[in-house]
Every structure is written in C-alpha cells, then in structure tokens.
Amino acid sequence: MDYELTRNDLTHFFKYTTAKTASIIIGSRSLRWSSPLLFNDPFDHQGGFDFPFTGEALARTLTQASLSAIFGEKPFEPPFATPYGEMLKATRANRDKGPREVLVALLEESAREIAERFPVLCEKLNTEITAKLTRSRVFCVTERRDNLLMWAHYAEEHKGVAFQFRRLEHLDHRFTVAQPVKYSDEPVSFLGLDDYIDKLMGMAQHDLVPRIWDLAYRKHADWRYEEEWRVHVSLPEGEDPGLGYSNDKEPPELFEAIYLGCRMNAETMAELVPMIRANLPDTQIFQAQKRKFGIGLEFKPVE
Structure with missing residues (x-):
C-alpha cells in the first residue's frame, strides 16, 4: 500500500508541548513518534470508508x-x-x-x-x-508559533513550550514530506456505485490507495484550528509495535528556536534555559508575551 508523498516547501514547522515534555525532548534531543491509537482523537486514522450505496x-x-x-x-x-x-x-x-x-x-x-x-x-x-494505517508512527506539527488555542490546549495553558523546527533539505529529513491535514465534515467515500461495478467487471481501473491514504491525513472540521501537518511512517511487516511509540534521535540543527509560554513560571524557566543552552547551544530562545494592545502574542529573545 505504498503511496508517494509530495515534498512540501515550508521552511519551518512548530510543535507545542508541556514544559515537562519539552525537558525530555531537550535532554534527549529526541522526538516521540506515536501510533494513531494513542491520539486524543479516536476517529483519527480509524474512520474507515463511507459507502455511498447499499x-x-x-x-x-x-x-x-x-x-x-x-x-x-x-x-x-x-x-x-x-x-x-x-x-x-x-x-x-x-x-x-x-x-x-x-x-x-x-x-x-x-x-x-x-x-x-x-x-x-x-x-x-x-x-x-x-489495522494497516494504525500500524505506524506519526509525528504531528503545525504551521504557526502564535496559535492561541494550540498554546492553551497543548502547551499547558501557555505555561509550556513551542519548538520551531527548520527545514533540513540536505539531510532529506522526514519533515520535508510532511503533508497538510484536510479538515472536513464529510467522511472519506468509497467508490461510487457505477465506478465500483466498472472496477469489478474490468471496464475501468480505480486506485483505492490514494483514498486509503486520505484517511491518514483527514480530520473532522472541528480540529481545523490546529492547522496541522503530519508525517506518517508505516511499520515494517513483522515488527513488534511495542508500546505504540518510538523515541527518535534528531540532529541538533533541526531545533531552530524554542518559545517559552507567556505563563511559564520563573522556576521552570530557570530549569529549561540552561538545559537548552547546554544541549542545543545554537538554538534561539524566546519568551512569549501578551501584546500590550489587542489579543495576541509577541516574542522577545531571552538574554
């Protein structure tokens, strides 16, 4: 069920985490790739086809x-x-x-x-x-560092962190084939009745593989605020899925910047900043702040 993914042209991706998770990532320089069965959305990768005929x-x-x-x-x-x-x-x-x-x-x-x-x-x-789609590892990222809902939901109510990952074209990094998630109220449909009969009878060829992969990159419209991109990696046949996740070491140059939440307390900040400088010395550090006027965030370098 191979499917060739197109390369994206984005220069950056972002990942929101809690401060505790950020500490683990910074200390190990590893990212956790998870099975879709561990996602907070029970329909992700698991919706299946909708059949438009009886x-x-x-x-x-x-x-x-x-x-x-x-x-x-x-x-x-x-x-x-x-x-x-x-x-x-x-x-x-x-x-x-x-x-x-x-x-x-x-x-x-x-x-x-x-x-x-x-x-x-x-x-x-x-x-x-x-079963096929969930026998995989997936890493999810997003397009923006200033998404207020993402800070609230995934970065511990603005007390966590947002990582900025740079594009590593020269390393052919997996993020170069990250694909945007499609958001829709409509399920992924199986072939129409006439198309399916033509396929059965040999009158036409209709490849179901792109539709199957559409299931891996589609979420309900309620999730649109995430502006998500993701990389899906299928596990080799016969490989033990283990606990449902893999911690993969990353090159230090992937970590271009780290943004500390506007509600991060001084104690957590005092723990993370030295850790970043020790383990990722070339990574920029910023502190998020509420804008003085209007609703939004601005980011100031941490000296």
Whole structure:
C-alpha cells in the first residue's frame, strides 16, 4: 500500500508541548513518534470508508450490468482483467448452451447473497484498513508559533513550550514530506456505485490507495484550528509495535528556536534555559508575551 508523498516547501514547522515534555525532548534531543491509537482523537486514522450505496443497490445494478455483458448485442471486451470480468466473458461465450432463465436465476441468487453479505464485507474492509494505517508512527506539527488555542490546549495553558523546527533539505529529513491535514465534515467515500461495478467487471481501473491514504491525513472540521501537518511512517511487516511509540534521535540543527509560554513560571524557566543552552547551544530562545494592545502574542529573545 505504498503511496508517494509530495515534498512540501515550508521552511519551518512548530510543535507545542508541556514544559515537562519539552525537558525530555531537550535532554534527549529526541522526538516521540506515536501510533494513531494513542491520539486524543479516536476517529483519527480509524474512520474507515463511507459507502455511498447499499448492498441492495449494488446487487440490483450489478445484476443488470452482468446481464447486459452476457446477453448484450455489443461484445463484452473489458480492457482490464478481473476475476468477475473473466467469469462474465466465459459465461457469455457459453450463454447458448443452456436455458437463459436458469442463468438469470443464478445471477439473481448471487445478487441476493451479495446484498446480504455487503455490510459484513464493508466492516471487514474498514477493519483491515484501520489495522494497516494504525500500524505506524506519526509525528504531528503545525504551521504557526502564535496559535492561541494550540498554546492553551497543548502547551499547558501557555505555561509550556513551542519548538520551531527548520527545514533540513540536505539531510532529506522526514519533515520535508510532511503533508497538510484536510479538515472536513464529510467522511472519506468509497467508490461510487457505477465506478465500483466498472472496477469489478474490468471496464475501468480505480486506485483505492490514494483514498486509503486520505484517511491518514483527514480530520473532522472541528480540529481545523490546529492547522496541522503530519508525517506518517508505516511499520515494517513483522515488527513488534511495542508500546505504540518510538523515541527518535534528531540532529541538533533541526531545533531552530524554542518559545517559552507567556505563563511559564520563573522556576521552570530557570530549569529549561540552561538545559537548552547546554544541549542545543545554537538554538534561539524566546519568551512569549501578551501584546500590550489587542489579543495576541509577541516574542522577545531571552538574554
């Protein structure tokens, strides 16, 4: 289920954390990549496809298309080989060797079985997709250092930290293929009914892989404020997922700047600043401050 990701052109990404987490990151120079199963959003990577048709509609339309393929005046010559299409070709070639009504009855019986099994097949497909997508490690970043909701929700109500990561093109760093999250009220849809039948019969090819990957980069519109980008890395087959996270060492030049929250107390600041200077000496340090006029933040260098 490989999918080639495009490279982004952003020069910076940001990550909001608590002061405690920041201390661990600074001390180890490592970032935690997590399984989606550990995310605070239980629908992230786990929504599955929405199916825009019922089993009954599939059975009815597939039966009509199959009868047309077998008994129609035009030759049935699908450009792509599929099991169902090959079966239709073989049936068409032998259509005059038995009563037509028997063949129609068999197709209708098969249609009823499809209609009955369809909900189970949909659930099975979504379960398999979720298992595949969540067998991974994901790191989430955002576009801005001054997102007030992100400071409130992820940086300990402005008592935490925001990291600024620089683009490391020369190292081909994973952040260069971070992809923006799409926010929508609409679920990711499976193929439409006609497209799916064309795929079954070999009349057209419809690649489901991009739709599956869309599930890994989509969240409900309620999360839009995060302005999130993320990197998704699938675990190799057979690798033990362990506790659901990996702590990966990063090059020191990735850490371009660190912003301390406007509510960070003096004691925490006194612990973090020397740690930053010792472990990440080339990283700039800023203190967030509330603007004197209006609502927003400004950042002053820490001397």
